[in-house]
Structure formats: structure tokens, C-alpha cells
Amino acid sequence: MTHRLSELDAFQPYPAEIIPGKLYLGNFRQACDPKIQKDLKIKAHVNVSMETGPFFVDDSDKLLHIKIEDSPEANISPFLRHLCHFLEIHLQLGSVILVFSTLGINRGCVAVLAFLMHWNEQTLKKSWAHVKKCKNNVHPSQGLVAQLSEWEKVILGDSVTDILVPLY
Template sequence: MTGLVLCEPTELYNILNQVTKLPRLTEPNYLCLLDVRSRREYDESHVITALLVKKSAGKYLIPESVDLECVEYCVVYDNSTISLELMLKDKSSDDDSADDGKHRIVLGAAVECGRTLTHLTRHPILILRGGYEHFSAMYHFFRTQKSIWMPQELDAFQPYPIEIMPGRIYLGNFKQACDPKIQKDLKINAHVNISMETGPFFVGDADRLLHIQIEDSLEASITPFLRLLCHFIDIHLELNSVILVFSTLGISRSCAAILAYLMHRNGQTLKRSWAYLKKCKNNMRPNRALVAQLSEWEKVVLGDIVTDIQNPPY
């Protein structure tokens, strides 16, 4: 048995938005998202690509189309489970009668379902903390009534920027930075553009746009801009702004910028910052020259070079 692990809403958000050449949602063995709420609630709205788990004679019936042994991520959610432990449930939620206020001890529906799946998977079953209520409140744009997704529809899915700091810092590409719907949905009000291109938002507004014009090449130097970059993001976090950091593809230059900021903000090593960003964005890949500059930035932040960048995965 692989067990159960609580999954934060930001983690599911990032899972939904991973990309290789195509959105990873197009991969049949990438994500199995299971909704254990009632049919009525599911039909009203659910998270995109989620499958309804039916219950018969007290047992959860997993959709036949799912092969959990091959799935990389299996996420289960109910309405509002926040713990893997037993919880108190008001008996009045089971019927319409007024009662004496007594409670009974139960497992959350997602946990109960998840326990029946652990022997079928090679990876831990993820239980969404806060359930659908919390996730849909944070990411309303990922709610849908659609229950069947054709391959071509998943191919056409437009991923959102990756969330680095929940509700505050996002990491994306130039196309996402030019999309007005994404700016509105994520409430973006400041940009850090690390590319040669000029985006359509905040042009001429130095308070809300930091444009670091460096090429995507091994000759590019980001070091002279790192203090300004960190100061710009710090100021906007103090102002409760929502910041999008982006480059052309969102893989190298913008990732280097995020790594530098994580090292600065948390006073931590390049290695630790790298591991965190890799968990958020699977395909992050700063070029070797940028990695070398980040190693020198580690010395500025910590007083010494700690991370050995000669070893994988750098």
C-alpha cells in the first residue's frame, strides 16, 4: 500500500497546468482526478477532467476506464475534507430532522474512497485539502459542467501560469503574459518580463513592469539585474500585488529569475530552491550559463557557494 497524502490546492492547480510539447492532461496515464461528491453536486460543477465516483451498497465504484496502476497522479476530492484523520460529523447532515446536536465520528468521503484505492497504485493517493469548495473558490476558472473530454479538446487546453507562491507569484511564458483572460482570472497586476519581446500590458508603467531584456543564449547575463529583480518583487508582495514572471517559453530565463528570488527571500541554497521549483514546474531548465550565475548569486545570499552545480540535475 502506498498510502494517502494531503494535496494542497496549489499542488493540484500546478498538476493541471504542466506542459511538455502539449498539455500533460493529454497523457492518458498522467492524472486521474476523482470526485466523490453526489451526482447532483458533480453535475452542477466540478474540476476540469474530474470523473464522478459512484457508490453502491456502501462501496465506491471506480470508473472502468481508469487503470490506477499506471497513473502518475491520482487525486481524490469531496466537498471540504481538510484532514486524513477521523472527524466529527453532525448527524443532522444525514437527514432532515432536527436533532439533539449529537455527532458521530467519520472519515471524510475523499479519505474513505482513497483508502480503498491505495492497493491499486504505485504512487500515494492525493487527497485535496479543503475539497472542491476551497479549490473552486481559489480557481473558479477551472470549474466546469463538462464530463466527457475528447483528445482534441485536451490538446487545445490552454494551461495557466504555474503558481510559485499561492495567489501571489506566478511563472509563465510570453503567450500567457499576453492573454487578458489569464491576467483577469489570476488578478495579475505586475509583470517581470525577462525576454526581448514587449508585452501588451503595463507598457510605460515602471511601477508595475520590470523588463529585463536579455537573450535566450549562453552569453546572456542576468546577474546585474538580480538585486533589482528581488527588490521589485519584494515591494509588490508588500503591496499585496499578484506578480507574473515570464520569458518567451517560461523554461530558462524566467525560471532562473524565480530561483534567484527564492534564494533571496528564504535565505536558502540553490539546491533547495531548485527542488521546490522543480516540484512546481516539471520542465524547468535554466541554461548552463544561468545556472553558473545562480551559483554566484548563492554566494551573495549565503556568503559561500554551497550547491555543487557540476552534479545532476543542474
């Protein structure tokens, strides 16, 4: 039975909807698919991977490319303010945004979590519960989760979520 589930997990033709009709979390393959871009009316990309996607490459207003490796040493913290600002502007403009990384389960997920914490002024735990509800196969690295814990202090003035208790 578990084998069948993992096949279903792998078969996710469309990105996960995080903010209905506004913000999606996906993978590199989805970000490169013109049909998905058209169907979801994607107007901007946040690419949190080393690869370069085919869309918005020459339009820095519509593409934020955060080049970080998928490694335990990955450091997303320096990009979080700019990331949130970029997403905020696009949401205010009414643009639909796709946030993605290679698989959409670590770096892209962390970017979305950081934004939700900022946008809703909420804890990492609450943001995590929301993302998990929208997308069942998220697995951010411990290093990036620790950075989100620091980000929580920036947003809320204190660290609220106990990241020693596994979130998944």
C-alpha cells in the same frame, strides 16, 4: 507514451504557481492573455525576454523588463538585486506577480530561482526543488545556473549547491 506527455507539457494554459496566490511563472503567450491576467488578478509583470508584452508597458512601477537574449552568453547577474527588490515590494503590497520569458523554462525560471534564494535565504538546490515541484518543464541554461551559483554566494556568503551535479 512520451509523445502524449510532451503534448500535455505544451498544453499549460495557466502559469505555474510558485508562491500561492502571489507569484507565478509563465511564458510570453500567457503574459499576453487578458483572461489569465484577470483570472489570476495579476498586478505586475517581470518580463525576462527581448519581446515587449502588452500589459503595464507605460507603468514602470508594475513592469520590470529585463532584456536578455535566450543565449549561452546571457547575463542576468547585473539585474538580480533590482529584480528581487521589485518582487519584494510587490509582495509586500499584496500584488500578484507574473514572471515570464518566451517559453518560461530558462530565463523566467532563473529569475524566480534567484528571487526564492533571496526571499527565503535558501540554497539554489532548495529553491530548485521547489520550482521543479511547481513546474515540471524547467530547463535553465548552464550559463545562467552558474550565475545563480554566484548569487548563492552573495546571499549565503558561500556557494553551497554543487552545480556540477545536474539539478535536473
